[in-house]
Amino acid sequence: MTAYSDLSAHFGRIAALSNAIGILQWDNDVMMPKGAAETRAESMALLQVMRHGLSTDARIGDWLGEAESDGSLGAWEKANLREIRRVWTVDTALPSELVEASSKAISACEMRWRQARADADFAGLLPYLAEVLNLQRQIGRAKGEKLGLSAYDALLNDYEPGGRSAKIDGLFDDLAAFLPGFTQEAMAVQARRPALPALEGPFATETQRALGLKFMAALGYDFERGRLDISTHPFCGGADNDVRITTRYDETDFTKALMGVLHETGHALYEQGRPQAHLNQPVGAARGMSLHESQSLLMEMQACRSRQFLAYAAPLMRESFGGAGPAWESTAMWHRYTRVEPGFIRVDADEVTYPAHVILRYRLEKALIAGEMALAELPAAWNAGMKSLLGVTVPNDRLGCLQDIHWPSGGWGYFPTYTLGAMTAAQIFDAACKAEASILPGIGKGDFGPLVGWLRANIHGKGSLLPTDELLTEATGRPLDAAVFKAHLRQRYINEV
Amino acid sequence: MTAYSDLSAHFGRIAALSNAIGILQWDNDVMMPKGAAETRAESMALLQVMRHGLSTDARIGDWLGEAESDGSLGAWEKANLREIRRVWTVDTALPSELVEASSKAISACEMRWRQARADADFAGLLPYLAEVLNLQRQIGRAKGEKLGLSAYDALLNDYEPGGRSAKIDGLFDDLAAFLPGFTQEAMAVQARRPALPALEGPFATETQRALGLKFMAALGYDFERGRLDISTHPFCGGADNDVRITTRYDETDFTKALMGVLHETGHALYEQGRPQAHLNQPVGAARGMSLHESQSLLMEMQACRSRQFLAYAAPLMRESFGGAGPAWESTAMWHRYTRVEPGFIRVDADEVTYPAHVILRYRLEKALIAGEMALAELPAAWNAGMKSLLGVTVPNDRLGCLQDIHWPSGGWGYFPTYTLGAMTAAQIFDAACKAEASILPGIGKGDFGPLVGWLRANIHGKGSLLPTDELLTEATGRPLDAAVFKAHLRQRYINEV
Structure with missing residues (x-):
């Protein structure tokens, strides 16, 4: 596995989790009976914590550093690294107490x-x-x-x-x-x-x-x-x-x-x-x-x-x-x-x-x-x-x-x-x-x-x-x-x- | 936190994840457009891996050992420990290669x-x-x-x-x-x-x-x-x-x-x-x-x-x-x-x-x-x-x-x-x-x-x-x-x- 393919697999998992959250949010707004609100909020909160855990994974920084010096990547892969660095910079900018307080x-x-x-x-x-x-x-x-x-x-x-x-x-x-x-x-x-x-x-x-x-x-x-x-x-x-x-x-x-x-x-x-x-x-x-x-x-x-x-x-x-x-x-x-x-x-x-x-x-x-x-x-x-x-x-x-x-x-x-x-x-x-x-x-x-x-x-x-x-x-x-x-x-x- | 409350919180997270899986499965069978099948399968597989990770967490064994000798627990709590031990015994019985092959x-x-x-x-x-x-x-x-x-x-x-x-x-x-x-x-x-x-x-x-x-x-x-x-x-x-x-x-x-x-x-x-x-x-x-x-x-x-x-x-x-x-x-x-x-x-x-x-x-x-x-x-x-x-x-x-x-x-x-x-x-x-x-x-x-x-x-x-x-x-x-x-x-x- 190259650093790029590790990164790509990792962000594929983040997408799979985001897709789950997206459907649960849709269900929340379109289908969910009102008595389920609290149960659903717990599921959503857990999945969001899990996604935050994945998107601030310390390995991302290492993979990024290595992949950015990989000369074999094409335009889409390079743009993907640019986007990953942008998101990762923002996601890791906040202390978790600030996220929670907000x-x-x-x-x-x-x-x-x-x-x-x-x-x-x-x-x-x-x-x-x-x-x-x-x-x-x-x-x-x-x-x-x-x-x-x-x-x-x-x-x-x-x-x-x-x-x-x-x-x-x-x-x-x-x-x-x-x-x-x-x-x-x-x-x-x-x-x-x-x-x-x-x-x-x-x-x-x-x-x-x-x-x-x-x-x-x-x-x-x-x-x-x-x-x-x-x-x-x-x-x-x-x-x-x-x-x-x-x-x-x-x-x-x-x-x-x-x-x-x-x-x-x-x-x-x-x-x-x-x-x-x-x-x-x-x-x-x-x-x-x-x-x-x-x-x-x-x-x-x-x-x-x-x-x-x-x-x-x-x-x-x-x-x-x-x-x-x-x-x-x-x-x-x-x-x-x-x-x-x-x-x-x-x-x-x-x-x-x-x-x-x-x-x-x-x-x-x-x-x-x-x-x-x-x-x-x-x-x-x-x-x-x-x-x-x-x-x-x-x-x-x-x-x-x-x-x-x-x-x-x-x-x-x-x-x-x-x-x-x-x-x-x-x-x-x-x-x-x-x-x-x-x-x-x-x-x-x-x-x-x-x-x-x-x-x-x-x-x-x-x-x-x-x-x-x-x-x-x-x-x-x-x-x-x-x-x-x-x-x-x-x-x-x-x-x- | 007592070992029992740690266990209980942990199984609360497993339930939150299972609830998410339950709604996604319902959506899969009732609402999902057919072009989403592959995307959904990836989300479901990821959540199931995550749940398996939680339910085979090594700390469960330690918490169980400690909680089972806690004399202050009531009937429901004791029965909960019995159920947790039953599920955990089974969940940890299988090598992951066997789970994957199956x-x-x-x-x-x-x-x-x-x-x-x-x-x-x-x-x-x-x-x-x-x-x-x-x-x-x-x-x-x-x-x-x-x-x-x-x-x-x-x-x-x-x-x-x-x-x-x-x-x-x-x-x-x-x-x-x-x-x-x-x-x-x-x-x-x-x-x-x-x-x-x-x-x-x-x-x-x-x-x-x-x-x-x-x-x-x-x-x-x-x-x-x-x-x-x-x-x-x-x-x-x-x-x-x-x-x-x-x-x-x-x-x-x-x-x-x-x-x-x-x-x-x-x-x-x-x-x-x-x-x-x-x-x-x-x-x-x-x-x-x-x-x-x-x-x-x-x-x-x-x-x-x-x-x-x-x-x-x-x-x-x-x-x-x-x-x-x-x-x-x-x-x-x-x-x-x-x-x-x-x-x-x-x-x-x-x-x-x-x-x-x-x-x-x-x-x-x-x-x-x-x-x-x-x-x-x-x-x-x-x-x-x-x-x-x-x-x-x-x-x-x-x-x-x-x-x-x-x-x-x-x-x-x-x-x-x-x-x-x-x-x-x-x-x-x-x-x-x-x-x-x-x-x-x-x-x-x-x-x-x-x-x-x-x-x-x-x-x-x-x-x-x-x-x-x-x-x-x-x-x-x-x-x-x-x-x-x-x-x-x-x-x-x-x-x-």
Whole structure:
């Protein structure tokens, strides 16, 4: 055995354990009876401790040192070593007491958050959230010391390898300057449209599910390596070669669940398209959260909210639900699926206003981690940001800074990946359509073969072979900037009315 | 920490891992898309290796030695030590090469068996099965050496702790002498009944499921700690506090799936009724396979195929399916559910003829393990046994010695527990009804509270506190014998026509 093959076998075991955890987590969210919660939590905790034991195994350092001087390795193997070193550096950066303290603080804070959100009671959450923040700052500092990064960039790096706030600042400042005025413009255009006729329900869950499955098949989802189920919070999860997505049906409105299915299918296509030869190795993993979100948003926002797709999809919707009248026409459907309306809640936001929610959170969490703002000031700063970025007056903290679970659950540094993903999606979709003329006409016929073929070759099949910037430059000719995203918004919301 | 608390914590971890494996196995059989098979097999193999590592941990021997001389322990703790020593003795009896060789031989043999059964090709299976048998013999000898048992008894002991073939020989010889004549008698009685009118389908799956759920609730199944789903082979599985059962629906005949659900509910009630305070310890486990089977057969054969239950259930069946006519009357339903008919296939056999299938397999596997019979002689010996015990002439090995997966999959020593379970069920049900007069009238009203209450106190809640013989003696006043089972058959099939 060479050091490389030892490493590879070891990470294969870590993948086998992660796959088990992935399925147990899916079951937890989709199938588990509620009386099993405690038993399941014990199993999950044990498997996570076992995985941590494997991923911090002292032999990894020795194997890495030896393998990195092995001249016989190819590009994938070298990239695998780069990824293994990155993960291992981070995994071994934290003293186990800090990991444990953080895990406990998060559990307590999440539980308190559910109540505090319901009660719009920020003061009640404050001490719990302060503890989580304090520990996140320590975690960021400990990782940052090893990586030569600020605490915030070190946290961000876990979700977005190679992501740096200095670069995000520039991208987000560009967008923040553009969006408020653009939103007004788009809404003015929208106001000149005829009133949107209502879709008359009810829409049976089984019919919604059947239509979702039909569109998943059109997008190229492989049902032999996945499933569609129901959960409270839609997600894409599971394991290698077992990529499961979920949705939540509302019998008074099918449009959200349907578009949610297409969004999760975008995530799933990425997971199903990762390189089979390296599936259980770090180099075979998805490249990062912004690229992952780009794949869901490429399908949802770029492809499936397009006029072309909705011209194909609207008649199928009408036929499935036995609808009739102008509400079911494809232009009405397109107007419905591209409606702009500033609001308080991020997860309900449309394509145009969503980035403002993210930019606000990004700026706030960066200041909080850096200690430039006191946590007690969060509600006021939040509400001021919502006013200036979106022009809305937040009535209470339930609809304000208490709405998301990310901060209570320790997900600091995650938020920017949503909007990086939206920008990346626009840039990739634009490049794909320019490279392959059959993509847009294909989408108009429900044939996603050309699009997915291009994505397989240029994104999915590359796994973590290249750093994100290089991957994007190879695929689109340049690193990420805001220009294509802004042009896309202008085209869809102003020009293409 | 005392040695006992170290042991207890260690076995708590083993339980957490076993619970994870249980849910992954359930998912494998119920939910998993087929393209995930290889990935899942890797996860399962890893978790099983990890569990084996925990259960053969060298510290267990030291902890056991110390804890066994701890005078402060109570009855449950002492029984837990007894169980831990039993399991540990067996788990550490085998060299790892033997475990691995056996696991490989079983995989190869199972795969070959599927084809051989389809082709009725015993000769094609022979070399694979010979290898499995050879390794089972070695495993039995290695365990037997540690336990002071014959190879066969050592294998049996894994499924039926304390079970001994010398005792089973006596019980089964008793039954074997009784059954052929009794079967003829019962069929003569049956022949004098009016012809059984057919139930006209189809019977929608959803209706079958709803009725199954209704009866599960009547039996006392706790839906907050379990689920009902569909799988090719019905089973009861899952994890502590997460006891899941499955069935398989046939829209032309609801009676099998419905009774199958009641059978699995019997298993599930045992699992859900194990002592909460000891759920994750060996002493909290179900007592053994014959007692487990006794709980499913008590519900299915003793309670739910009774005249009393079917008088309550038949009108509900009729109402659910909108049935009409004499086929739906409770006496017809009882005749249908107590029909006797010798056949080739064990899993299709009725209550009267089932033991003959088991006795044949038991005698054959005992002779094969002892080397008293050559494997090549199996088909002829099988067919001769079927002729003498059941009076049927087996047309080919697909309907003969190739029908069950147990031997190809290494389950030698398992078969007798089916019929021990049937006898145990009769003895327990008889004792329960004598101790608690409200049980039978309750069953007649769909109220299983008195029955389950008695089982909770006398069987389920005891876990593995007592050896099987003692548990049964405490509950029924005597160790297992064939008398009550024979009396039950005589009452149901001769007297109570």
